[in-house]
Amino acid sequence: MQVIQVAIAVPMPQLFDYKIHTPAAAGSAMSEVLQSDPLLVKADLGDTVNVDLIGCRVLVPFGPRKCVGIVVRVNVESDYETSKLKSVIEILDIAPVCSQQMLTLGKWMSDYYHHPIGEVLQTLLPAALRKQQSGKTRAAVATQPYLQLDADSAAQSDVDDLLARSVKQFDLYRLLEKGRQPLSAIKQEFTPAIVKALTEKQLIEKVDVVEKPEEWTTQLTISEKPLPNVEQAMAISTINLASGFDTMLIEGVTGSGKTEVYLQIIEPLLAAGKQVLILVPEIGLTPQTVGRFEKRFGIRVGTLHSNLNDTERLQVWQQAKDGSLGIIIGTRSSIFTEMKNPGMIIVDEEHDESFKQQDNLKYHARDIAVYRAKQLNIPLVLGSATPSLESLHNALEKKYRHILLPNRAGSAAMPAQRLMNIKGQPMQFGIAQGMLEKMQIQLAAGNQVMVFVNRRGYAPALLCHQCGHVEQCTRCDNPMTVHKSANNLQCHRCADIRALPKACAECGHNELDTFGIGTEQLQQGLETLFPDYSTVRVDSDTVRGKGKLSKLLKEINQKKYQILVGTQILSKGHHFPDVTLVVILNVDSALFSADFRAPEKLAQLITQLSGRAGRSDKVGEMWLQTHCPEHPLLQDLINNGFSDFARYALLERKHAALPPHEHQICIRSESQHKYLSIHFLNLCAELFTQFKHAKVLGPFPAFIEKKQGRYRNLLIIQSASRKYLQQATEQANKALSEMPVSRQVRWSIDVSPIDFS
Numbered sequence: 125m126q127v128i129q130v131a132i133a134v135p136m137p138q139l140f141d142y143k144i145h146t147p148a149a150a151g152s153a154m155s156e157v158l159q160s161d162p163l164l165v166k167a168d169l170g171d172t173v174n175v176d177l178i179g180c181r182v183l184v185p186f187g188p189r190k191c192v193g194i195v196v197r198v199n200v201e202s203d204y205e206t207s208k209l210k211s212v213i214e215i216l217d218i219a220p221v222c223s224q225q226m227l228t229l230g231k232w233m234s235d236y237y238h239h240p241i242g243e244v245l246q247t248l249l250p251a252a253l254r255k256q257q258s259g260k261t262r263a264a265v266a267t268q269p270y271l272q273l274d275a276d277s278a279a280q281s282d283v284d285d286l287l288a289r290s291v292k293q294f295d296l297y298r299l300l301e302k303g304r305q306p307l308s309a310i311k312q313e314f315t316p317a318i319v320k321a322l323t324e325k326q327l328i329e330k331v332d333v334v335e336k337p338e339e340w341t342t343q344l345t346i347s348e349k350p351l352p353n354v355e356q357a358m359a360i361s362t363i364n365l366a367s368g369f370d371t372m373l374i375e376g377v378t379g380s381g382k383t384e385v386y387l388q389i390i391e392p393l394l395a396a397g398k399q400v401l402i403l404v405p406e407i408g409l410t411p412q413t414v415g416r417f418e419k420r421f422g423i424r425v426g427t428l429h430s431n432l433n434d435t436e437r438l439q440v441w442q443q444a445k446d447g448s449l450g451i452i453i454g455t456r457s458s459i460f461t462e463m464k465n466p467g468m469i470i471v472d473e474e475h476d477e478s479f480k481q482q483d484n485l486k487y488h489a490r491d492i493a494v495y496r497a498k499q500l501n502i503p504l505v506l507g508s509a510t511p512s513l514e515s516l517h518n519a520l521e522k523k524y525r526h527i528l529l530p531n532r533a534g535s536a537a538m539p540a541q542r543l544m545n546i547k548g549q550p551m552q553f554g555i556a557q558g559m560l561e562k563m564q565i566q567l568a569a570g571n572q573v574m575v576f577v578n579r580r581g582y583a584p585a586l587l588c589h590q591c592g593h594v595e596q597c598t599r600c601d602n603p604m605t606v607h608k609s610a611n612n613l614q615c616h617r618c619a620d621i622r623a624l625p626k627a628c629a630e631c632g633h634n635e636l637d638t639f640g641i642g643t644e645q646l647q648q649g650l651e652t653l654f655p656d657y658s659t660v661r662v663d664s665d666t667v668r669g670k671g672k673l674s675k676l677l678k679e680i681n682q683k684k685y686q687i688l689v690g691t692q693i694l695s696k697g698h699h700f701p702d703v704t705l706v707v708i709l710n711v712d713s714a715l716f717s718a719d720f721r722a723p724e725k726l727a728q729l730i731t732q733l734s735g736r737a738g739r740s741d742k743v744g745e746m747w748l749q750t751h752c753p754e755h756p757l758l759q760d761l762i763n764n765g766f767s768d769f770a771r772y773a774l775l776e777r778k779h780a781a782l783p784p785h786e787h788q789i790c791i792r793s794e795s796q797h798k799y800l801s802i803h804f805l806n807l808c809a810e811l812f813t814q815f816k817h818a819k820v821l822g823p824f825p826a827f828i829e830k831k832q833g834r835y836r837n838l839l840i841i842q843s844a845s846r847k848y849l850q851q852a853t854e855q856a857n858k859a860l861s862e863m864p865v866s867r868q869v870r871w872s873i874d875v876s877p878i879d880f881s
Contacts, residue, residue: 127200127209128177130184130193131230133246133254137861140193141202142184144177144212179220179227181253183213192254194222194245221253223462225499232495236850238857238873239485247485248460250441252434268439271319272304273297274329286325292318300328340450341397345422352388356381359527363389366503366525371494373474373519374507375767376529378735379536382507383413385529386470387420389505394421394450398467401444402453403489405476406696407431411674413472417451428454428461431670456481456489459496466500469493473696474506474515475728477878486874490515509735510728510766513774514876517784520774530767532739539706539737539744541730541762543753553649554641554709556749560653563705567657567686571704571742574688575646576695576733578710580663581605582645583638586613588628590635595625599833606638607665608645618832641710647689654687662690695732701740706733708748715755719827719880720782723757724773731766783876787846789853790877791839792826794870798835804869805839811859815852818843827881834870838880 129139177195184193190213202209222230226248234241246254287294296314299305307330310319322328352360363372363385376382390400404413407429414425426440426449440461443449447464454461456479459469471479471493479489490506497504506515506524519526532538549556554577555563563573585603586595595604597615604613604622613622627634638645647661660666660676667673673693680688683702688694714726730748738744750758760769778785791808795801805823812820821840829836843849853873860866 125206126198127202127206128182128195128212129197129200130182130212131196131242131245132184132186132191132193133240133242134186134191135240135243137234137240139196139241140184140186141200141204141209142182142212143206143209144182144215176220177215179222179224180218181216181221183216185210185213192216193242194227194249196227196241196245221249226460226462229460229492229496229499233485233487233492235854237485237487237875238853244485247457247487250434250438252438255434268333269307270304270331270333271300271307271310271328272331273300274326283327286327290318290321293322296322297327304331304333340423340448341394343423344394344450346391347420347422349388349420350384352381352384353531353533355529355531356385356388356533359385359529360388362525362527363503363505364392368501369498369503370525371497371504371506371518371523372525372527373511373515374505374527374529375511375516375519376507376509376527377532377538378509378732379532379538379739380509380529381533382472382509382529383416384533386472386505386507387417390451390468390470391421393467394423396467398465399444399447399449399463400451400468400470401458401461401463401466402451402470402472403459403479403493404453404455405473405478406693407455407673412677412699413453417453421451423450425449426452426454428452428458430455459489459492463500466502468503468505469497470505470507472507475508475510475512476696477725480878482879486872486877488876488878491876510731511770513724513770513777514784516770517774520771535741536739537743539734539746541734541746542748543758543762544747544749545751545753546749547751552653553646555649555707559707559747559749562747563654563687563707566705567654569704570702572680572683572686572688572700572702573705573707574690574694574700574703574733574736575650575707576690576709577641577643577646578691578729579605579640579642580644580665580691581614581616581642582608583642584640585638586625586636587639588631588633588635589637590633591628591631593628593630594639595629599831600828601830602828605642609665617828643689643691646709650687650689657686658684659687659689660685662688662693664691664693667693692729694736695729698736699739700736702742703737703739704742704744706737706744706746708733708746711748712751715752715757720777720780721878724770727757727761727766727769727773730761781842781844786842786844787849788840788842788877789849790874790880791841792836792872792874793823793839794831794834794836795868796834800865800869801835801837804863804865804871805837807863807865808839808856808860811856812839812841812852815843815848815856817845817848818852840877 125143125145127141127143130142131139177198180195181192182195183190222245230241230245230248234244287297292314296318359374374382374385393400414427417425426444428437428440444452445462445464452458452461471490474490481487493504515524518524544556544559546556552560566573583606586606587593595613596602597604597618597620599620600615600617602615602617605616607614611624613624628636643661643663647659650659660680662676667676677698679685680700708730711726714722734746737746760772791805793801793804802823809820809823812818819842821842823837823839826836826838841849857873
């Protein structure tokens with residue numbers, strides 16, 4: 125018997141002691157299983173398995189529940205009597221699912237983000253491994269469904285008679301006579317009804333197979349590649365000369381060929397049998413990126429994003445871990461993917477906010493990438509046309525190597541950027557008359573036009589024309605958004621839905637008007653104004669569902685649509701060679717935001733949107749409609765570009781003692797009772813005032829003060845020293861957890877916050 129310490133996903137910072145009987149040496153039957161699949165096999169405590177417990181999952185009793193935990197330490201001297209300790213119910217693995225390297229990462233994240241170690245370690249694992257419970261027959265190993273002939277079907281002499289009336293059924297049967305086939309491939313050629321009919325006739329059966337992919341190094345074939353321009357060649361040479369840990373920031377204008385640089389720098393790594401992990405900000409970028417990498421290297425690329433089911437994600441995770449994949453491309457959480465032979469990590473569009481997890485464990489994937497690259501002693505490449513001020517500051521301070529791509533690749537020219545003063549102009553569906561004329565010219569020339577408005581739905585509000593009452597969400601004190609296609613009102617904060625009212629709730633009058641413009645109304649309006657051209661809407665309402673966004677993007681590039689209407693989804697690095705005009709609506713509100721990061725975010729958005737125009741040999745232009753054309757931010761951005769704006773913004777931040785020159789943590793508090801939330805943060809503020817090198821700002825309401833019936837408030841703690849701030853927060857965190865009021869509110873610590881809503 126020994127005592128082990130287990131990390132459990134509960135909001136408590138400590139490890140938990142359990143006793144366990146030490147398993148004996150492995151028997152011959154289990155040895156065969158180990159040889160066939162040494163990664164993940166479920167084992168009962170009664171099995172004779174030689175287990176290296178550290179990093180394995182175990183099923184343990186925790187109060188009235190049974191929880192999956194991860195073993196962090198063994199042979200522990202417990203502070204409790206061994207006889208009083210609870211016993212482990214079941215060992216779920218015979219080999220660690222969490223390596224020592226990942227345990228070290230988890231410990232660092234727990235300390236850095238001031239988050240319970242159990243919840244951190246669970247975050248590092250695929251969802252399928254977090255959910256595994258005792259009594260489930262499905263092993264943790266990922267399998268693929270295949271179809272094969274039924275074991276008894278070969279003895280049937282009347283197969284021809286059974287299938288005489290169905291050519292398709294007969295074709296499928298003959299196909300399976302050659303050997304079993306993946307169900308995913310079968311579905312592309314045969315309908316589910318055909319598969320079901322053959323199964324009911326007991327001619328075929330479905331089996332789950334643990335796929336062993338072909339060794340990717342033997343499949344590697346480099347297709348013809350373009351000759352890089354001088355700037356690209358210098359970037360490729362600089363990165364290829366890097367050895368060991370080195371962080372490099374590629375600051376390249378939109379269309380400068382950053383992806384081609386990525387392709388050429390990973391070529392020698394793949395040839396040497398090394399693996400590469402590439403992070404992209406959005407699911408929508410994955411298909412086009414994957415297609416380009418697969419075409420260049422002739423190997424399958426593993427993908428990790430939220431549109432995959434748990435089994436699919438687990439399979440890619442395992443194949444990356446055992447070295448069966450050379451390239452892994454994924455969104456934020458893919459930074460936790462283990463690689464057998466790591467060669468490089470690339471973070472594309474590193475400035476994007478989606479790399480920051482805003483719920484629960486508030487990590488930033490870009491920052492984790494820096495730690496992991498150092499841990500693995502491999503290069504890290506960050507790329508963006510509009511780098512975050514944090515990364516740019518590190519590059520200018522020589523902490524990162526700075527690589528510039530100031531010109532577009534090939535013959536493409538930078539789009540002209542212009543402001544349209546819409547004061548006093550007649551407007552139709554939020555678009556000025558002069559802008560409609562420019563759109564008509566481009567459409568008549570056979571080009572595509574993109575219109576951006578950062579508001580989905582039909583209209584942001586519904587109001588009564590008689591009394592002025594606005595329909596609001598009672599849980600959020602927020603106007604409900606009108607969605608005419610769904611015939612309802614929706615709260616975009618808490619997702620509450622209610623039917624469209626026929627009369628005013630206040631005065632009973634039935635003259636209800638919409639206020640403002642959303643993507644849905646803009647699409648309908650443009651279809652009316654330009655009936656000869658097809659319009660498509662790209663927002664979170666229209667791309668919901670597996671493969672929907674990929675399908676829309678493909679249709680756009682096939683010129684099925686001439687007018688593109690959408691939200692920020694359209695700004696995320698997509699390549700639309702026929703878009704020559706980008707129109708940006710309704711950005712004036714961001715010019716007067718209380719968020720000190722608002723100018724940076726707006727400048728990034730405008731620059732990224734502008735970059736969607738003129739990406740081939742066609743001349744592109746971007747027009748921004750505004751009531752404030754004289755605003756200094758817009759003038760600087762339009763006349764001098766993002767690079768100049770960013771460096772001036774860094775100087776402003778320095779004089780204002782704001783990040784990245786100083787460091788912040790944010791303590792967030794929520795309660796159904798406003799005074800409780802504020803009271804808790806006031807106690808926090810008193811606690812932090814004892815640290816003389818830390819500044820306390822607040823408490824103050826969050827930008828979205830009320831959400832889902834809870835009042836939300838913030839407290840900012842700031843210091844010029846990151847180390848000092850971390851030590852102060854660690855000490856304060858322990859004291860805060862012991863305060864009685866801390867159990868009456870929801871609260872969390874956000875290190876390096878980027879959003880105060």
